[in-house]
Amino acid sequence: MTRLSDIMETQGKLLYSKLFHKHRQVEVALNCSILSWKEIERSRKRSSGISNSAETAHSHAVQVCEIVSVCKTDEQENTKTRRSRTNAEQPSQLYPHAFTVSCVRRTRQHRWRCSDVTFHSANQGLCEQWIQVINEQLSLLTNRPKSLLVYINPFGGKRHGKRIYERKVAPLFGRACISTDVIVTERANHARDHLKTEANLDKYDGVVCVGGDGMFSEILHGLITRTQTDSGVDQKQPDAELVPCSLHIGIIPAGSTDCICFATVGTNDPVTSALHIIVGDSQPMDVCSVHHNDTFLRYSVSLLGYGFYGDVLTNSERTRFLGPARYDLSGLKTFLSHNYYEGTVSFLPAENNVGDPRDKLQCRSGCPICQHKPSSKDVQCEMSEKKEKSDEDVSGGWRAIRGRFIAINAASMSCACPRSPQGLSPSAHLADGTTDLILVRKCSRLDFFRHLLRHTNKEDQFDHSFVEVHRVRKFRFQPQQHELVSLEDLSVSPISSAQTTYNYSTSHSRWSCDGEILPHAAIQVSVQCQLIRLFARGIEEQQQCLLEDPCTLWALEPSTH
Numbered sequence: 001m002t003r004l005s006d007i008m009e010t011q012g013k014l015l016y017s018k019l020f021h022k023h024r025q026v027e028v029a030l031n032c033s034i035l036s037w038k039e040i041e042r043s044r045k046r047s048s049g050i051s052n053s054a055e056t057a058h059s060h061a062v063q064v065c066e067i068v069s070v071c072k073t074d075e076q077e078n079t080k081t082r083r084s085r086t087n088a089e090q091p092s093q094l095y096p097h098a099f100t101v102s103c104v105r106r107t108r109q110h111r112w113r114c115s116d117v118t119f120h121s122a123n124q125g126l127c128e129q130w131i132q133v134i135n136e137q138l139s140l141l142t143n144r145p146k147s148l149l150v151y152i153n154p155f156g157g158k159r160h161g162k163r164i165y166e167r168k169v170a171p172l173f174g175r176a177c178i179s180t181d182v183i184v185t186e187r188a189n190h191a192r193d194h195l196k197t198e199a200n201l202d203k204y205d206g207v208v209c210v211g212g213d214g215m216f217s218e219i220l221h222g223l224i225t226r227t228q229t230d231s232g233v234d235q236k237q238p239d240a241e242l243v244p245c246s247l248h249i250g251i252i253p254a255g256s257t258d259c260i261c262f263a264t265v266g267t268n269d270p271v272t273s274a275l276h277i278i279v280g281d282s283q284p285m286d287v288c289s290v291h292h293n294d295t296f297l298r299y300s301v302s303l304l305g306y307g308f309y310g311d312v313l314t315n316s317e318r319t320r321f322l323g324p325a326r327y328d329l330s331g332l333k334t335f336l337s338h339n340y341y342e343g344t345v346s347f348l349p350a351e352n353n354v355g356d357p358r359d360k361l362q363c364r365s366g367c368p369i370c371q372h373k374p375s376s377k378d379v380q381c382e383m384s385e386k387k388e389k390s391d392e393d394v395s396g397g398w399r400a401i402r403g404r405f406i407a408i409n410a411a412s413m414s415c416a417c418p419r420s421p422q423g424l425s426p427s428a429h430l431a432d433g434t435t436d437l438i439l440v441r442k443c444s445r446l447d448f449f450r451h452l453l454r455h456t457n458k459e460d461q462f463d464h465s466f467v468e469v470h471r472v473r474k475f476r477f478q479p480q481q482h483e484l485v486s487l488e489d490l491s492v493s494p495i496s497s498a499q500t501t502y503n504y505s506t507s508h509s510r511w512s513c514d515g516e517i518l519p520h521a522a523i524q525v526s527v528q529c530q531l532i533r534l535f536a537r538g539i540e541e542q543q544q545c546l547l548e549d550p551c552t553l554w555a556l557e558p559s560t561h
């Protein structure tokens, strides 16, 4: 790791000045990637034998790519600061000019805040020069969005979407000089339809969705469909080679679960998400395409759940007025019903080099597994090698499992969320071109409860005899076709552990696809590697956050946003 003292001595400084910060004289240096400052008096002491820790405690650095903005300090703000000081601190009055750098500050649990650092000087021209040079460096960061199209679902989650955007996000976008067109949706699928056909996407660097996973799904569908239409690709064909979307998607969490935001950022916090958008982070993401008998149904990026999660979602729709609490009520009801469903799951296992759902290698920022994007050719080569090695394999590498399942879940990402901080598949990857297929077979209520409970702690939820998990590139599900049953049987409930008769209409569950219900139980799913990109960077390792961000620990003034 680069030491702060090294940074200060780096050759090729763009600008170097002695300025005042918090009424102390500091040496401030800017090179093309780092803005750093250290107290002059303390650094002299250091050179006469004071330890390294003192040096670290009074030296500070910010990466240029994490600077939100720089501007002339508000005159009133400057005067206020000077008045609040005693006579002993008069020097600042001699330095009436100032500029403020707003930058990312990491706080606990992956949250980011925007903090201000103000530097004072007697020389107005010098302050202007600093503002100009920092702005020039910021303008070289070409990944930053300048223009965004924002869709707000006013009815998502606790119905706070509009307020969250106006109070917490818009001021930050304004500060970062990002222009926005904002559309508050008036009906379900408004955003999807607008993106599909009407929006002039050439104007924008990204699309921002304010809402939950359902709202994200609208943006996803609008953008993928538009990209395929513009490129002349027929997305309805199961084997279509889809074209990746060029616009990034930002998510401001304002829904009920917000799993896609949580699993890509590490927290559901609107300010953190806004800052990831501002700095132009980029996280590629896999997308599953779901078909029924070669008819396109939907795309999915997080959870495709049949059985338990499908039932939770179906039941929860009737109590949508309860907001996020509807899932707790419906979860309890579904758990007590203890239904299971028969069918056959067939899947194409992923190659060995993408790891295993139980390997405990979690997908984190800069994940080495996701860095390598295999071409469809690579995947096919590897598959045919695998097939040659396996003597019994006569089905092109496909495997089939028939059984009675309480839940069939395909997690294309961890699906971490506040209810389950590690997620349904803690080691699933965001952008490896695979999904983790979790099969929970019929078991006792108590065993299923134990399995569910493990989603809320760090115990291994796959370590049960009735659970198996496979990392796959494609899968199919065919529900059991039951013989027509008598009218008498139709009046009884679905298959439950207490009953042996079938209700024909309810012996099938329904698939929840990122929180939307699919109209068919029989589906074919194929993972499209890195089809979209989010304004995110994956979850940062906690330690990595602190080491990379020394300035945040000691240096910043209390004005945070």
Ligand SMILES: CCCCCCCCCCCCC/C=C/[C@@H](O)[C@H](COP(=O)(O)O)NC(=O)CCCCC
Residues within 6 Å of the ligand: 212, 213, 214, 215, 255, 256, 257, 258, 259, 302, 303, 309, 312, 313, 327, 328, 331, 415, 417, 419, 420, 423, 424, 449, 452, 453, 455, 456, 512, 513, 514, 515, 516
């Ligand atoms: C004994 C305690 C058991 C607790 C088990 C908790 C397990 C939770 C796993 C949640 C996985 C969530 C996967 C994401 C699903 C969302 O796409 C979907 C729609 O979200 P939104 O549009 O924001 O409303 N949410 C759900 O399906 C809710 C699942 C809740 C399950 C209790």
Ligand SMILES: Nc1ncnc2c1ncn2[C@@H]1O[C@H](COP(=O)(O)OP(=O)(O)O)[C@@H](O)[C@H]1O
Residues within 6 Å of the ligand: 152, 153, 154, 155, 156, 157, 158, 184, 185, 186, 187, 188, 189, 190, 210, 211, 212, 213, 214, 215, 216, 218, 254, 255, 256, 257, 258, 323, 324
């Ligand atoms: N203006 C609107 N009126 C009604 N429904 C809407 C509107 N805008 C979006 N929706 C739909 O609301 C559903 C839930 O939205 P979402 O933002 O995911 O909230 P939640 O997380 O609470 O489910 C989505 O399916 C979306 O299509």
Ligand SMILES: [Ca+2]
Residues within 6 Å of the ligand: 286, 411, 412, 413, 428, 429, 430, 431, 432, 433, 434, 435
């Ligand atoms: Ca994946």
